[in-house]
Amino acid sequence: MTHPTRSPVATALLIAGALASPGLATAQTAPAAPMPGAPMSASPMPASPMPAAPMHAAPMQAAPMQAAPMSAAPMSSEPLSAQLVDGLQGVFGTHAGRRRSGAKGFCAVGEFVASGNAERLTTAETLQRNKRSPVVARFSIGGGSPMAPDNAPSVRGLSLSLDNGAHEFVLINTPVFTARTPEGFLAFLKVRAPDPQTRQMNAPAIAAANAANPDWMPQIAYLRDNPPPASYATSAYFGVNSFVFTNRQGQKQHARWTFEPVAGRVGLTPEERTARGPTFLEAELRERVARAPAEWRVLLQIPQSGDPLNDAVAAWPADRPTVEVGRLRISGVQAAGQPGACDAQMFNPVLLPAGIDPSEDPILAIRAEAYAVSLSRRSQ
Numbered sequence: 001m002t003h004p005t006r007s008p009v010a011t012a013l014l015i016a017g018a019l020a021s022p023g024l025a026t027a028q029t030a031p032a033a034p035m036p037g038a039p040m041s042a043s044p045m046p047a048s049p050m051p052a053a054p055m056h057a058a059p060m061q062a063a064p065m066q067a068a069p070m071s072a073a074p075m076s077s078e079p080l081s082a083q084l085v086d087g088l089q090g091v092f093g094t095h096a097g098r099r100r101s102g103a104k105g106f107c108a109v110g111e112f113v114a115s116g117n118a119e120r121l122t123t124a125e126t127l128q129r130n131k132r133s134p135v136v137a138r139f140s141i142g143g144g145s146p147m148a149p150d151n152a153p154s155v156r157g158l159s160l161s162l163d164n165g166a167h168e169f170v171l172i173n174t175p176v177f178t179a180r181t182p183e184g185f186l187a188f189l190k191v192r193a194p195d196p197q198t199r200q201m202n203a204p205a206i207a208a209a210n211a212a213n214p215d216w217m218p219q220i221a222y223l224r225d226n227p228p229p230a231s232y233a234t235s236a237y238f239g240v241n242s243f244v245f246t247n248r249q250g251q252k253q254h255a256r257w258t259f260e261p262v263a264g265r266v267g268l269t270p271e272e273r274t275a276r277g278p279t280f281l282e283a284e285l286r287e288r289v290a291r292a293p294a295e296w297r298v299l300l301q302i303p304q305s306g307d308p309l310n311d312a313v314a315a316w317p318a319d320r321p322t323v324e325v326g327r328l329r330i331s332g333v334q335a336a337g338q339p340g341a342c343d344a345q346m347f348n349p350v351l352l353p354a355g356i357d358p359s360e361d362p363i364l365a366i367r368a369e370a371y372a373v374s375l376s377r378r379s380q
């Protein structure tokens with residue numbers, strides 16, 4: 001394993017928690033120089049101009065340096081997908097056998113049952129009335145750290161493969177992504193890579209980059225305003241990117257996925273964050289589903305004319321209509337301490353049945369390629 005040593009607290013403060021992919025690099029590295037006044041369970045808030053962020057430690061007050069919006073074309077000859085995986089590795093290091101994001105996670109199984117309400121929107125086989133699809137699932141924490149803490153407000157992920165890959169979903173628990181474009185996400189990662197010599201992040205540079213890239217703020221703000229989930233079963237999960245649904249008449253409709261927990265959205269209180277510690281989510285879900293399946297109402301949100309269709313940092317207003325198209329039930333979690341059956345698998349957000357197509361969102365367009373790069377590097 002190679003991993004840049006860095007202060008977990010500094011990481012928590014500086015990585016925007018975002019990275020659907022991201023998350024926190026933490027416990028496997030000894031604190032190099034903890035920042036004053038910030039507890040280990042600090043919110044992974046970035047050094048940014050956010051007024052109410054609780055951890056505005058020293059770097060937050062540093063005078064921002066000049067920074068241009070980071071959407072310029074990358075200079076490398078490597079494909080952008082590979083540069084993005086390099087960017088993840090630059091922040092989190094490489095961990096043999098692990099995904100370059102969603103590194104901490106575990107497998108589960110269950111079932112998806114379609115209500116039939118999607119039939120007016122799509123011919124997709126998995127969404128036809130009473131269709132039952134076996135599900136292989138993976139719950140994860142964003143970022144490339146296998147030790148990412150469960151009690152910090154970073155991104156949580158849920159990946160699903162229905163009917164042996166007939167239809168896959170790769171979802172996160174924030175309704176927006178980290179950046180609007182792959183280039184912007186690369187810049188987000190690059191500015192957070194610690195200095196190879198000092199192993200510290202450059203807080204003034206991060207503050208300046210945050211100020212120059214306002215599209216990074218919606219996810220940061222969401223993570224600031226919503227506590228980390230108390231259970232994987234009490235979190236909503238969002239598709240973030242839109243998809244295009246085609247019905248029998250050939251009519252097309254953009255829509256976005258929301259998986260709403262039947263148990264309600266429940267976050268950790270500040271006291272619970274301390275009491276539960278950095279590793280509890282997997283055991284909690286295992287014990288929960290041993291009693292009864294964890295369930296989600298599966299919704300499609302329909303935009304109004306004028307809503308942005310290809311912008312992963314712009315959630316649609318909550319009053320947009322939704323259609324409940326089915327239920328997800330998770331009924332089993334992999335055995336404790338054993339390798340998971342889905343470990344070697346790659347979930348692909350554009351593995352879709354006929355009747356659903358990817359939108360033109362540039363973030364969605366690059367994801368499968370980046371995931372394949374990560375898959376090819378997992379043995380390294």
Ligand code: HEM
Pocket residue numbers: 020021084085088098099100101102105138139140156157158159170171172177181182185238239240241312345346347363366367370371372374375
């Ligand atoms: C340019 C944008 C993105 C890049 C470059 C990126 C990159 C990655 C990479 C490299 C992996 C590891 C894949 C593997 O080894 O199988 C990953 C995993 C993951 N990503 Fe992304 N991602 C992006 C956007 C998103 C978005 C928009 C979402 C959700 C809406 C998302 C959710 C996830 C989840 C849940 C995982 C874990 C997958 C698993 O459990 O196997 N990512 N991402």
